[in-house]
Amino acid sequence: MSTDDAARPTPPPGAPTHAAAPLEEPTSPREPLPPKPEQQSPVPTTPTGAPLDAEPTDMAQQGAFLTTSTGTRLRDTDHSLKAGSRGPTLLEDHHLREKITHFDHERIPERVVHARGAGAHGVFVGNGAAADLTSAAFLREGVETPVFVRFSTVIGSRGSADTVRDTRGFATKFYTTEGVFDLVGNNMPVFFIQDGIKFPDVVHAAKWHPDREIPQAQTAHDTFWDFVSLHTEAQHHTIWAMSDRAIPRSYRMMEGFGVHTFRLTASDGSTTLVKFHWKPLLGVHSLVWEETQMIAGVDPDFHRRDLYDSIEAGAYPQWELGIQVFEDTEEQVFEGIDLLDPTKLVPEELAPVQPIGILTLSGTPTNFFAESEQVAFHVGHLVPGIAVTDDPLLQTRLFSYVDTQLTRLGGPNFNQLPINRTHAPVNDMLRDGMHQSAVHGGVAPYKPNTLDGGCPFVAGDAENAYVDVPRAVPAKSRTVRELPASFDDHYSQARLFWLSMTPVEQDHIVQAYTFELGKCYDETIRRRQVDCLTRIDGRLAASVAAGLGLPEPTAAEAQPGDTAPSPALSQLGEEWPVEGRTVGVVVDEDADPDVAAAVVAALAEAGTVPLLVAPRGGPVWPDRAEVAHRTLLTARSVEFDAVVLVSVPPPAPNALQPLDTKAAAVATPAVDARVSLLVDEVYRHAKAIGIVGGADTATAVGLSEAVPGVHVGSADAVVEDLLASMRRHRVWERFATSS
Ligand code: HDD
Structure with missing residues (x-):
């Protein structure tokens, strides 16, 4: 009997005894299972590009014995240190305090939007078709680039259901040899707002009501419809959100869009405007509304599970990356469509999508938090050959994505986290700050200097430096808070989308509007949205009004002119592979x-x-x-x-x-x-x-x-x-x- 046992008081009669239960845990130490080869995080380098001594696996659990965070082996992690078995817990118990303190801080703030998501590793292989348009090395023929993709819903909290009616995020991090390129897109080609200054408004309207924090992960409530029926540039994205696109069958069966127009720069200095598209090889496929609601209860992790299961079964999801290409004119307008307006798409019938490479997702994360949660995307992560345009939504995004990581990831060094680390050598002069993990050498993190031999030097064209494309700025322009008149058309493309749908898809849209508006309490909001629908299509407005029990709407004063449908926007009419179903x-x-x-x-x-x-x-x-x-x-x-x-x-x-x-x-x-x-x-x-x-x-x-x-x-x-x-x-x- 140990001294401790001797000190232990005898239990009172009738109290449950804790006689030794049969042990199920292994009793001898063994090495933990190694991660699968495809699950390795990017090879770590210091911020100056030198390889870290540690192997990626050395950065987490290792060895057979439990230790403190500083590597001291532990004898017991089940009992706190007490003054006698019935006595008070002692402050001196460092292991107890370290364990509880760390646990208390395990959660980080969830993303303010796109909080619920799931990621996967993979590879992108360029086919060379864009090589004449851009100097970006990863788009050359046969170049293989590791990627991490995170899919997400926009509105719900981190624990919300996967199958809610919502836009889906489709964010891709390319770890290219020339730095990280992030393509931070959605599964819909247009956005609710034209100027980033309205982002807090649309998000506040779409999220839960601030008083009760309901409903969760839904737009079927008054504040959302209040906003979109007043701020009518949202009407085009809204009709997409009421379509089957907002309830995908699987992340593997969604299209992705860069939304904005980007500018490619070629080695000879010429520029082109492009829009990026991801085309799933399994086709675009959706759930039906009743199914989504059932799944939200039966399996809220439906999309996440589907992604991991299919990858682990070897049914690797694939997408073709394509571009629509436009001449880079001063007007930046194509066939009457303002390419800087993110509420407009360009029909594929007018500008075909040209394939430039294939993405294959083949690895699930080793650790959800370290990868899917800590991954930090940013539209400003660009590589030579790809540049932004003056789209006012994109311009604001360029500010927001770094800013949000300061709160979410706790400081300015988030690019040193393994999932965010570039695979290209880094030689910056950024120093110190919260969570700095590099040990920078040298004494002169400034330019110009002599003390570090003038290093680092800036690169020129010959060394593939990033090109800030010289672009025309309107002469004699004044500072204004306004958008160009070409952004004023809020309805013609919502009508284009409606007319491009088959009757079945149109019916689903009618049902979705009727359901969502039926959940609004305020009749003036319902009526105002039905008024908006009259500007999209009379039958659409009449059907929704009938479903809501509202009087038949009168035709809108300003009907958008008739526009040729874009059959490419419909999900029906073709055949697709059945792999993984x-x-x-x-x-x-x-x-x-x-x-x-x-x-x-x-x-x-x-x-x-x-x-x-x-x-x-x-x-x-x-x-x-x-x-x-x-x-x-x-x-x-x-x-x-x-x-x-x-x-x-x-x-x-x-x-x-x-x-x-x-x-x-x-x-x-x-x-x-x-x-x-x-x-x-x-x-x-x-x-x-x-x-x-x-x-x-x-x-x-x-x-x-x-x-x-x-x-x-x-x-x-x-x-x-x-x-x-x-x-x-x-x-x-x-x-x-x-x-
Ligand atoms: Fe955004 C996250 C996509 C407009 C501000 N956005 C975020 C994510 C995606 C998008 C896919 C999740 C990334 C991830 O998985 O970590 N966002 C878009 C698209 C937009 C867009 C396609 C329009 C075309 N976003 C937009 C605007 C702003 C933001 C106009 C701000 C002015 N977005 C953010 C953010 C987030 C974000 C607050 C939240 C978490 C994060 O960035 O890292 O900065």
Whole structure:
């Protein structure tokens, strides 16, 4: 018995004893698992570009024994040091104080916008098509550049659900040999405001109400609609936000846009204006509104999980980077569209998107905080060959992104954090400050100097110095607080977007406006927004007004002129790969295991992820190895892009059944109510359904082959037809359109 045990008082009679429980933790020290090769953080260098002695992995956990932050090995981390086992805790316990103090400060302020997000590592490979337009080395043919991409929602807090209706951020950090280039874009090509001075206004309006901090991560409330119906330059972005683009199926299936017009500079000094586009190779695909709401409860991490799972399964998401190219004229106007106005897009039919490289995401973060949370993007992180324009939104952003990191990351040295470190040599004269981790040599961090031999020297053209493009400044201009008259058109492109949608997509837009405005309490706000809609389209305004129970709106005095639609803006009408889509394969013990195996094999062969869904967990058939990936209890339709019924499980005795009034109304239901619910939801959400068997099997779940996207027959035929439906993303015919 130790001295301590001797001092321990005997527990009172009846008190629970803490007899030694069986140990489950490993009892002998072992080295921690090393990170996967693709999860290494960028190779650390000092801010002067010299490699740090430490390997990246040396910077975090290492060795077998627990230590303090200064490396002293610890004997105990479960008990604070006390004056006797029932006595007070001693101030001298450094380990206790270090552990609690550090914990107390573990959280940093969340991003003021884009707080909820998820990141991944990857590589960008240029194809050389832009080499004549820009000197940027990473865009040359075959150059491979490491990247980190962070996707995000804009409005919600860090813990909000992934599938809310919102714009998505699509920010890419290219670690080029010439420095870091950040392309900080969104999944929509236009923005709510034209001048950055309005950013606090639009964000305050879109975020929760300040008195109660609700609603979370939504624009379906009075303050947002109050603002956008008054500040009408927001109407174009708003109609995008009411479209299916705002509820993406996956980060892997979103387009990305640099939004602003940028300026490329070539080695010969010539310049061009461009807009950047990311095109997902899996196509642009969205959820349906009811699905998003269900997922927000069933799996709030849906997009984050989808990104990590697909990368870890080797289904690496890919995007083509493309540019629309415009002549760099003094007016900076293309086909009547002011290229400096961030509320305007240029239809791809007028300026095709030319591919300049491919992005592949192939690594998940090793540590969410160190990478996704601490990554700091900035539109001013530019490399030689890429420059900004006078877009007044972009100009303000150039200030905001460094400024915000001072609060969020606690000081001016955030570019020394591993995820933000450039892979190019650094030789700056920035010194000291909070969290300085470099040990700078030399005595003369100033220019000119003799004491450090005049170092560092500035570079010229021959050494690839960044070029500040000499651009024309309007002669005799006066300081003004105004925007050019060309920015005054707030509606014609909102109408362009509306006219470019198919009837199904238009219906979804009508429903979204009706839902969001239906959540507003103030009728004057609803009416004012409907007035705005009359300027976009009469039928749109009338349909929303009807849904809200408002009088039929009168035609707007100023209708925007008719404009040619841009079919490229629609998500429908093409076929896309099905890689990485999940298919629920419903089986039970009565299903033929060989047929089920054939279905699973054919789906996997096509690159989808088949998941066996059975009435209970464990092996599906007594003598076979296949185990259920999901049970009827743990599965929910929203997890699947399509469903195949290999058998139709009958009601299981004593199974936990969802409340299903239809099933309850039938005296002896033939089908497990959870299967009926699954089929109902998959049907409603316009997903493909395969039924292996005959018409009677289909009838058992209330379907028939005549229903669009329902495929009945042999395993082979069902899988083939199902995949054909999935390539079109949804069974669009199932949506009853009003037009
Ligand atoms: Fe911004 C973050 C995209 C306008 C100020 N913005 C942020 C992020 C994205 C965008 C994707 C998240 C980056 C990350 O993952 O860390 N922002 C845009 C786009 C805009 C835009 C596409 C318009 C075309 N932003 C904009 C304006 C301002 C800001 C006009 C300020 C005047 N944005 C910020 C910020 C954030 C930010 C406050 C919050 C966290 C951060 O920067 O690092 O500085």
